[in-house]
Amino acid sequence: MTAQADIGLVGLAVMGQNLALNIADHGYRIAVFNRTTATMRTFVDSKEANGKPVVGCDTMADLVAAIKRPRAIILMVKAGAPVDEQIALLRPLLEEGDIIVDGGNSHFRDTQRRDRELTAAGLHFMGTGISGGEEGARNGPSIMPGGTAAAYAKVGPIFQAISAKVDGEPCCIHIGTDGAGHFVKTTHNGIEYADMQLIAEVYSLMRNLLGLSAKEMAGTFAAWNQGDLDSYLIEITADILGQVDEETGKPMVEVIVDRAGQKGTGQWTSASALELGVPAPTIAEAVFARALSALKPERVAAEKILGAATPKFTGDKAAFVDDLKDALLASKICAYAQGFALIQAAKDEFGWDTDLGRVSMIWRGGCIIRARFLNRIKEAYDRDPALKNLLLDPYFRAFVEKGQGAWRRVVGAAVANGLPVPALVSALSYYDAYRSGRLWADLIQAQRDYFGAHTFERTDREGWFHREWARG
Ligand code: NBP
Numbered sequence: 001m002t003a004q005a006d007i008g009l010v011g012l013a014v015m016g017q018n019l020a021l022n023i024a025d026h027g028y029r030i031a032v033f034n035r036t037t038a039t040m041r042t043f044v045d046s047k048e049a050n051g052k053p054v055v056g057c058d059t060m061a062d063l064v065a066a067i068k069r070p071r072a073i074i075l076m077v078k079a080g081a082p083v084d085e086q087i088a089l090l091r092p093l094l095e096e097g098d099i100i101v102d103g104g105n106s107h108f109r110d111t112q113r114r115d116r117e118l119t120a121a122g123l124h125f126m127g128t129g130i131s132g133g134e135e136g137a138r139n140g141p142s143i144m145p146g147g148t149a150a151a152y153a154k155v156g157p158i159f160q161a162i163s164a165k166v167d168g169e170p171c172c173i174h175i176g177t178d179g180a181g182h183f184v185k186t187t188h189n190g191i192e193y194a195d196m197q198l199i200a201e202v203y204s205l206m207r208n209l210l211g212l213s214a215k216e217m218a219g220t221f222a223a224w225n226q227g228d229l230d231s232y233l234i235e236i237t238a239d240i241l242g243q244v245d246e247e248t249g250k251p252m253v254e255v256i257v258d259r260a261g262q263k264g265t266g267q268w269t270s271a272s273a274l275e276l277g278v279p280a281p282t283i284a285e286a287v288f289a290r291a292l293s294a295l296k297p298e299r300v301a302a303e304k305i306l307g308a309a310t311p312k313f314t315g316d317k318a319a320f321v322d323d324l325k326d327a328l329l330a331s332k333i334c335a336y337a338q339g340f341a342l343i344q345a346a347k348d349e350f351g352w353d354t355d356l357g358r359v360s361m362i363w364r365g366g367c368i369i370r371a372r373f374l375n376r377i378k379e380a381y382d383r384d385p386a387l388k389n390l391l392l393d394p395y396f397r398a399f400v401e402k403g404q405g406a407w408r409r410v411v412g413a414a415v416a417n418g419l420p421v422p423a424l425v426s427a428l429s430y431y432d433a434y435r436s437g438r439l440w441a442d443l444i445q446a447q448r449d450y451f452g453a454h455t456f457e458r459t460d461r462e463g464w465f466h467r468e469w470a471r472g
Contacts, residue, residue: 005031005055005066007158008073010086011104012043015130016076018137019103019162024052026161031055031066035077035086060089070097072155074128079104087114096122099151103130107268108179108186111146112350115178124151127178129185131367132164140164142367143172144188144359146181164366171362176352183272183346184359187339190269190283192233192368193262194335197286197423199237202328205410208419209311210320214251218242224325228399229332231371260290269342278345279433280338281426282331289422309418320413326403327410329373331427333400336377337390338430344388357381391434400431 009020012034020043023030030053034040037058043049044056057063064071071094075086083102090100100123102111111127118125126147130137143159145152152174163172175181206212206220221238225231243252266287273280292299313320340356347354360377364370380393390396400407411428414421433439448454450469458465 003066003068005029006068006072007031007155008033008057008063008067008071010034010060010063010073010075010090011077012039013076013078014134015103015137016074017043017048018134019074019076019130019141020054021048021052022138022140022162023158024049024054026158027053028158028161029053029055031057031063033057033060033063061093064090064093069095070099070154071095072099072101072151072158074101074103076103079106080110083110083114087118091118091121091123094123097124099124099126099147099155101126101128101145101147101155102182103128105129105185105189105263105265106182108183108272111179111182115147124148126151126155127180127182128159129175129181129188131185131188131363133368136164136366140171140366142188142362142365142370144175144181144185144362145172146175146177146179146183148177149174163362166361166365166370169361171365171367173355173358173362175359176347176350176354178352179350180347180352180354183350183352184343184354186265186268186272187343187346188363188367188369189265190273190280190286190342191335191339193266193269193286193290194283194338194423195231195233195332195369197289198282198328198331198335198427199233200289201414201421201424202324203237203241205324205414205419205421206321208309209313209413209417210317211313212317212321214241214253220321224328227325228329228373229325229371231373232368233371257296258293259296260293262287262290266290269339272346273338273342276342276345276349278338278342279430280342281430282335282423283338283342285422285426286335292422311417311419313413313417315413320409323406323409326406327424330400330403330407330431331424332373333390333396334427334430335423336373337396340377341389355381356387357385389434391431404431 006028008031009016010033012032020030020032040056044054055066057066075083077083077086083106115125126145129144130141132141140163143163145159159172160170163170175184206217218238218241221234225234225238245252245255248255270284270287357378360374364374376395380390381387387393407428411424445456449456449466453466455464455466
């Protein structure tokens with residue numbers, strides 16, 4: 001086989017096939033291989049691939065032989081052991097300077113390990129986050145490549161060509177070395193969890209507190225999508241709420257079981273926040289909220305024993321809907337502040353040179369959290385590249401200050417009526433704690449010193465002190 005392909009791809013499930021077609025559509029010749037050969041054949045013979053520069057390969061050796069040097073091969077296989085298995089098969093066939101790209105949802109620690117192993121073998125490894133699911137892969141994803149700058153210089157032009165474009169700019173930048181790309185992609189998913197949960201809580205208040213119909217809610221979300229909340233998630237929420245089940249004539253949301261699934265990236269984001277000691281409570285609450293939702297039979301049984309809330313709303317509904325809008329945006333700012341603070345901490349810990357402002361720009365297209373709001377984040381980092389927290393930026397600070405009355409009314413009404421809003425509450429508490437020069441931890445330190453002689457610092461002089469508390 002003559003080495004004519006510009007790039008190779010291993011793994012022809014939904015993401016791999018769509019990415020391969022996207023790459024071929026941009027004029028690159030792509031060699032493809034799949035563990036199960038029949039899947040590769042069916043794909044290469046499909047009408048979608050027909051006539052495109054796609055080269056089917058029966059074996060890994062054929063794939064390697066088909067690609068120009070230095071070779072770049074994208075793995076789009078199931079995350080975890082399959083990635084290691086495919087790397088183990090590829091490795092003996094590759095030559096110094098060749099590049100393996102892992103485009104799946106791998107854990108960044110695995111990416112760091114693979115990076116060390118492959119670098120030692122003279123190969124380049126690029127752990128690359130690819131967002132946007134099937135649609136993104138086919139028509140333009142947001143791409144978050146990690147790895148060396150040298151490897152990015154080779155593969156970057158292809159990734160930029162196939163990525164989503166917003167205002168003519170590709171939604172792809174080099175994120176940083178080793179695990180940076182996968183870390184940022186995982187954090188994107190964590191923010192997505194929080195964003196979705198916040199919208200769902202606002203929806204539940206509209207329904208359970210205000211008694212709005214699905215149609216009314218659809219109209220409200222559609223109107224919000226014209227302003228600061230303009231985003232893909234608000235847009236699809238309006239669309240979802242407007243749809244009716246043909247079988248029952250009921251709004252679609254009413255016939256869907258309220259039990260959410262998850263694939264684990266929200267959990268990874270929260271675990272990273274815990275490991276790095278970064279407060280990301282709203283992201284974690286969103287993960288816990290899915291876990292709570294999954295206890296469906298238990299919740300139904302508990303409602304019979306503990307009794308459900310009986311909310312009563314006695315105010316001005318239209319004014320409360322406006323409050324919900326401000327509460328949602330203020331909470332969303334906190335969730336993004338947590339996500340960006342987490343990336344900043346990881347950047348410091350692992351020595352990545354990730355540009356946070358540019359990260360916000362590549363999330364404007366080809367991914368689930370795409371939103372107008374992301375431009376404001378870029379502007380914040382342009383104003384102050386060393387910004388510690390988005391809440392400190394003048395634009396976001398002013399917005400939250402203006403919206404906090406509404407935010408407190410919303411959270412207060414939910415709590416008073418026994419309606420759960422874990423993400424909205426946690427975002428407000430995050431804001432209130434972050435702006436408190438003095439918190440409660442003086443007592444915690446005293447307790448730790450009392451039972452474990454852990455010592456404490458004093459407010460009036462330097463040093464660490466211990467008190468014989470039992471002495472009184
Ligand atoms: P899957 O995650 O379902 O993986 C299937 C692919 O992995 C097939 O090519 C399969 O080959 C191969 N594979 C190998 Br090699 N070993 C496997 C094993 N032990 N078990 C199962 N499959 C194995 O594919 P996908 O949904 O296209 O996703 C690819 C990557 O992209 C994943 O990391 C995923 O998390 C990520 N991702 C997916 C989406 C999405 O919307 N689906 C979005 C963003 C990111 P075979 O044909 O021989 O079984």
